[in-house]
Every structure is written in structure tokens, then in C-alpha cells.
Amino acid sequence: MAGPVYASLSDQLKQSEIEAAEEITVVQEEKTEQEAEYHIYKELNPDDPCDRGLDTYDYEKSWYDETQVYVNARFCEPALWFDNFFANDRLFDEGVAGTYIRWRNEFTYDEEEHFKFKTAISASVELPGAESRLRLTFEGDEDEDLRDIAPGNGEDTTNSFGLQLDVAKNDRSKFNVNVSLSPKIRLRYRYTYPVFDNLILRFTQELERKKQINKARSLINYEHVLTERLLFRATSEGKVSEEFEGVDWLQAFVMYQRIDNKTSLSYETSVNGITEPRQQATNYRLGFRFRKNFHREWLFYEIAPEVTWPITYDEERLNIITERRSKWLLFFRLEVHFGNAHKKRYKDYN
Numbered sequence: 001m002a003g004p005v006y007a008s009l010s011d012q013l014k015q016s017e018i019e020a021a022e023e024i025t026v027v028q029e030e031k032t033e034q035e036a037e038y039h040i041y042k043e044l045n046p047d048d049p050c051d052r053g054l055d056t057y058d059y060e061k062s063w064y065d066e067t068q069v070y071v072n073a074r075f076c077e078p079a080l081w082f083d084n085f086f087a088n089d090r091l092f093d094e095g096v097a098g099t100y101i102r103w104r105n106e107f108t109y110d111e112e113e114h115f116k117f118k119t120a121i122s123a124s125v126e127l128p129g130a131e132s133r134l135r136l137t138f139e140g141d142e143d144e145d146l147r148d149i150a151p152g153n154g155e156d157t158t159n160s161f162g163l164q165l166d167v168a169k170n171d172r173s174k175f176n177v178n179v180s181l182s183p184k185i186r187l188r189y190r191y192t193y194p195v196f197d198n199l200i201l202r203f204t205q206e207l208e209r210k211k212q213i214n215k216a217r218s219l220i221n222y223e224h225v226l227t228e229r230l231l232f233r234a235t236s237e238g239k240v241s242e243e244f245e246g247v248d249w250l251q252a253f254v255m256y257q258r259i260d261n262k263t264s265l266s267y268e269t270s271v272n273g274i275t276e277p278r279q280q281a282t283n284y285r286l287g288f289r290f291r292k293n294f295h296r297e298w299l300f301y302e303i304a305p306e307v308t309w310p311i312t313y314d315e316e317r318l319n320i321i322t323e324r325r326s327k328w329l330l331f332f333r334l335e336v337h338f339g340n341a342h343k344k345r346y347k348d349y350n
Contacts, residue, residue, distance in 0.1 A: 082231050082256045085264055086291060088145050099339035100124045111327040120144075120159060133166040137178065141210070143219075146237060149252045149268045151283030151308045160184075184210035198225040215241040231256040244317070246276025262293040268306075277317060283310040298338065304331040 101123045108116045123138040140159045162180030169175070172193065178186045186208040193201045204219040222234040237250040252270035259265065266289040273281040287306030294301065306329050312322040 081258065082264065085258075085293070086145075086256075086266070099126065101338040103336045103338070105334045107332045108329060110329045122159065124164075135164045137162045137164050137180070141182075141184070146235065146250060146252070148289075148304075149235075149254060149270050149285070149287070150250055151270055151272050151285035152310060182210050184208060199223070213242050215239065215243075229258040244274075244276070246274055248272070248274055264291050265289065266291070274317060280311065282313070283308055285309075298336060300333075300335040300337075302331070302333040302335070304333075305329070306331070 101121065103121050104119065106118045106120075108118075110116065120140065121138060122140070122144070123136075125136040127134045127136060138159055138161050160180045160182050162178050162182075162184070164176055164178040166174065166176045173189070173191045175187075175189045178184075178188070180186075186206060188204065188206045190202065190204045193203075195201055200221075200223045202221040202223065204217075204221075206215075206217040206219075208215045208217070217237065217239045220236045224232045226232055233254045233256070235250070235252045235254075237252075239248045240246075241248075250270065250272040252268070254269075255267045257265045257267070268285070268287040268289060270285045271281050272283055273279070285306055285308045287304055289302055289304040291300060291302045293299065307326060308329070309324055309326050310322075311320060311324045313319065314321055
């Protein structure tokens, strides 16, 4: 009798295992269907990067979906507005559609170096027949956005003509190659990660070879839209080069405030330093910037007073020439924009 009983129990166990496996399979299939059902396929609108109207959905949108899209756009638009209003270099790095030319005339009065004047033109011209991937550029070696907020205002560089090719790009990342007449070749990779609708992390890595000298630069931006009129940006930069030992670094914090569609303020603080031959913060900066669009939509001016606390080294960075002290600087800029890059630019979100 034992044999048939064991056989019956064995059959029941096998049947239970089969039923359990089928239930697991059904649950997994339902989960997969649910995941697929709520997928969103994002489509970039080249005329309005914040527009999500071209996206397609695997489900029928409800009122709360529309609310999420609206809130997401409202937080996207202020960030784009500040980048465009301040004419940040990211416009050139990302490659604006059409032609964009920025002409800056800068007047500074430094407590120690007294009066200085500088004029500079940066340009990005989209070349036909290259599917918006190849551009003629005219720019300097230095990141002018960081030059503005860095202690000491960075070093003056000479602009040169070059060609920039977008090798690969998608919604979050972009890789391009720039070759200029310096001669110089630069590889740039940028990755953007939206942590939340109002919080973005952006990583940029550059490799460069200029006049037989190799360099590398890493940049991390933390951008937080606090309100429609307030944008906070933290920037961390590290540079290495065959020209010097160790790492040159910069940490900067900027709060942008929009007053109206023609006026903005920025509150800026930063510190830079070196790691070799000794670890040292070489300069601190505290500044304020008033930027105004006036008379025409392509005319801007800026007034930016600042106070810095520098240490001055010799060229080899071995000896201190002047100990840390405080000094003030007054900066005035007149800026003119040309071209048809507005095709790619934001809409006024007010």
C-alpha cells in the first residue's frame, strides 16, 4: 500500500510545483506588461528643448500626468533662461542651431593692476550638408563662464578658428571633437543626469593636446531650480597638465535671480587652489553681478564688483611673491549678439 500512497503524494507535489511556477510566470508577465504599459518615449523638440508635447506614451494620460509634464517644463525653462540670458559658453559647447556670434567688450579696474580693456568674439556657425553635426568655431582655450566667477578672472587667451564635430549624442550625453589652428585637438564628453525634475547633475570630461602638451579637465555641475526666479549652481573643476605638477582646482557657487525678462542678478563665491608643490587655496572671491538687456534684444551690459584674497606665487609655484591680502575689482561688460541662434533658444516662460 505504501507504494501507491507515496506515488500519489509525489504527483500532488509535482502538480503544486507546476501550479506555483505558473503563478510566478503569470505575475512576471503581468509585471512586464505593466512596466511596458507605462513607458514614455521622449522626443526632443529642436525649437524648444523644454517642450514635451512630442513625447508618446504607452498609456492614456490623466490630469496628474499633464500636471507632471507642466511642472517639469516650468523647472526646465528657468534653467535654460538663465543659460541663455547670461550667454553661457554651454551655448557653444552644445552647438546651437544656425549661427551664433557673441562680441564682448570688457573694462576692469583692479586695485593693484588698475585699468584694463579686453575685446573678444566667440562664434559657432553650423555648416550645411552635415546634418547639424559639424560647425565652424572661433573661441579661446579657456571656459569664459568659469573665468567670470573664478578668483582673479583667469588668464587671457587668444581665440582661434576650428571645426567641431558632434560624433555621438542622445538625450543625456554628447561627445564631440574640436580641431583648431592653434594647433589643438580637444575631445569633450558631457553627461547630464536629471536626479529630480528640479535637480540636475552634469559631468564634463575634456582631453586636449595643444602644441605638444597634453591636458585634461573634469567638471561637475550641480543645478537646482529653487523657484521659477531662482537657480542655484555649484561647480567643481579639476585640471591636470604636463605644464605643472598636481591638480589645479576650482570650487564655485552661484545663485541666479531673475528680476524680470530683461534683468538678472547673480551672487557668486568661489575659491581655487593647487595640490603641488603644496596644497594651497591660492585665492578666494566674493562677487555680485548685475546683467541687463537694453535698447535691443541683442544688447546686454553687466556690472560686477568683487573682492578677492589672493596669494601670488612665482612661475614655478615654489616661492610666494606676495602674501595673502584683500583687493577689489570693478568690472563692466558691453555685449552684442548676432546670428539666428534663437531657433534653438528658449521661449520666455512668463
